[in-house]
Amino acid sequence: MYKVLLVDAAQQSKDTTINLLAWRELGFSLEDHASTRVEAMAMFARQPYALVLINMKCTQVDGIRLCQQIRETSRVPIILLGGDNDFQLARKAMCYQVSDYLPDPISPDELQASLCRVERELEEFIGAESKALTILPEDLTTPNSAPSNIIDKVKEFVEESLHQNITLKEISNIFHFNYSYLGQKFKSHENMTFNEYLLQKRMEKAKFLLEHTDMKIYEIANEVGYTEMDWFYKKFKAYTGVSANEFRKMISITA
Known part of the structure; x- marks a missing residue:
């Protein structure tokens, strides 16, 4: 079941869209709704969606702006x-x-046809994702691995490569x-961004x-x-509240 975010400022048109098709029979879950662009982006940031539906009838400018904001981080249909x-x-x-x-x-027929095209795109993407998981280098995965396992593989990679300049890209x-x-x-999956996770792992290992x-x-x-000491000192103090030297002294006193 593909999860859909419906963005519509008007309750009447929102209800009309919901009743237009038998969504679940088509493989789409139309349960999450947002009334404003700000609300939509907040919901989009909290969880992944397979499709975003935007009603343009009331606010065309906000609708286009929402498209722009979504495209800054995602290729979601x-x-x-x-x-x-x-x-x-x-x-x-x-x-x-x-x-x-x-x-x-x-x-309804045009909307259903559009959903069918989106479904084909999503199936092709998932198929490509699963195929990619079977050809990862360094034996990081095995055939038939679930796509969600990629997060565990990323975390393993981070653990083994903390000494390197790691980027999600x-x-x-x-x-x-x-x-x-x-x-x-x-x-x-982790309730934090990759950069937040990477900083946490680096600082905890430094401690x-x-x-x-x-x-x-x-x-x-x-x-x-x-490789730059000033940057390390800055990050460590921001993370722990004390400098690296002060942290070591505190540990030696309490030992």
Whole structure:
């Protein structure tokens, strides 16, 4: 079942859209609704959606702006509903690679055909994702692995590569995943962004090394992926509230 976010400012048109088709029979779950662009982006950031439906009848400017904001982080399919049969509006929508634009009056047959096209795109994407998981390098996965296992593989990669300059962009290339999609999937799974997770792992390892080894601080910084000492000092103090030297002194006093 593909999860859909419906964005519509008017309750009446929202209900009309919901009653237009037998959504679940077509494989789509139309249970999440947003009334404003801000609310829609907040919901979109909290969980992944397979499709976004935007009713353009009330606020065409906000609808196009929402498309723009979504496209800054995601390639999720977008279908625009309602509004005028305006060439300029359709042209703007094309700039953000929407899957379809269905002006009023909305035909159930046309909407169903559009959903079928989106479903084919999603199936092709999932198929490509699963295929990519079977050809990852360094034996990081095995055939028939579930797509959700990619997050565990990313975390394993981080653990083994903390001493290197790691970026999600590079990891997505290694794992043959879309960068924006992987970022969203990671945040949904871990309740934090990849960069927040990476910082946490680096700082916790630095704390461990400060407490349990006699390594010099510049050696510890290199061990957790920092070549610039000033940047390491800044990040460590922001994370712990004290400098690396102060942290080591505190540990030695309490030991």
